[in-house]
Structures are given as C-alpha cells and as structure tokens.
Amino acid sequence: EEQLVESGGGLIQPGGSLRLSCTASGFSFSDYWMQWVRQVPGKGLMWVSHIKSDGSNTRYADAVKGRFIISGDSAKNTVYLQMNSLRVEDTAVYYCAIGGGWLINHWGQGTLVTVSS
C-alpha cells in the first residue's frame, strides 16, 4: 500500500525550532521528488520546499528560505523539514507529498504546526 506518514508537528513558541519527518512506503518510483506543502486552516495551499530522491536538488519558497532546511535519507525513504526561527505566520498544516517529478501524485495526511506564545 502506498503511504506517506508524517510526524513532528505540535505547538511551538515564536523563534523556536521544529523538525518534521515524512516516511514513504509502497511507492514504485525509481527516481522521485518529495515535497512539503502547507495550508493555513481554512485557506489555500502553498508550496514550501522539495528535494530529489538522491538529495541532489533542493529548493524553497521565498517565505521560508534561510529558515527551513529540507533533507532526506534515501535508505529510510524519509524526508525531513527542519524549521527554524518559526513565526506565527508559519502556523499551518504541513503536508508531505511525492511524485515522479515535480508533479504531486500522492499526499500525506498532514501534520499541524502551531506557532504561538
């Protein structure tokens, strides 16, 4: 069964750090990209970052550049999103997603990150 399982969300104070994890299983992509997309509750979708399966290529949205770091462990089929210097406006559901290229074929169920004092 194809599955993406996210973890690591929670409540954090402004300025704090949090690391999200996402593990993929059951997918048959030989070469894939893993992505993070976030959604403020009740609002639209915003792409955050992506990484190629071999870790050779990473990109970030301007809103998180310099604060968030995406990394991957191909042996574990896991991608991480290290979020530093968190702001109230980073509060959102963070979805992990995967695809054969930049297209998103599958989504995880999401993990809620709340930045509040």
Added chain:
Amino acid sequence: ENVLTQSPGTLSLSPGERGTLSCRASQSVGKDYLAWFQQKPGQAPRLLIYDASSRATGIPDRFSGSGSGTDFTLTISRLEPEDFAVYYCQQYATSPQTFGQGTKVEI
C-alpha cells in the same frame, strides 16, 4: 513566479449539473505542466488531472481537463454529491511551484 488565478471563487450548482472551473496563469505554463486537485474538508488534496488533460489513476471520466499556455479548464460533466469540494490548480513547470487560490463547488 507564475501566479495562478482561479475563477469563480465559488460555484453553486446542483447534482447532475455541469461544472466549469477556470485557471489562468500570469505566464505560459511550460509543457502544459498543470494539475488539478480536489480537497474535501479535513482531508488531504487528491490529484485529479495532470499535464493539463490526463486523468490520474482511478479518477472518474466525468472529470476532464483542457487548455494550454495560460488558460486551463477543469470540467465536471455531471456533478455527483461527492464532487462538492474545493478544487485547486497548480503549475509544476517552474520553481516555485504555485497553486491557484481555489474554487469551492457547493450545492
């Protein structure tokens, strides 16, 4: 970045009716790398259409996509009760990948 604008913001229809959703890009979308996603409350989005007009696995044929360049359309030929949801377009040709703001299809 390539800004996607969806219209209308809300589409009020009845089951059995035809729904037409629009997505306009501020720049041409290379290779027509445009996707449509459906999202229901409390759920993750689901891929419906990719490459502007190809249906994803398991998607009913009442969903169809068309368009190229800067103008794209998602058509739902006959709305079923389970189709009432929010629909997003997304371009994945250039970074940053961008989403439209969504169209809510309501009864």
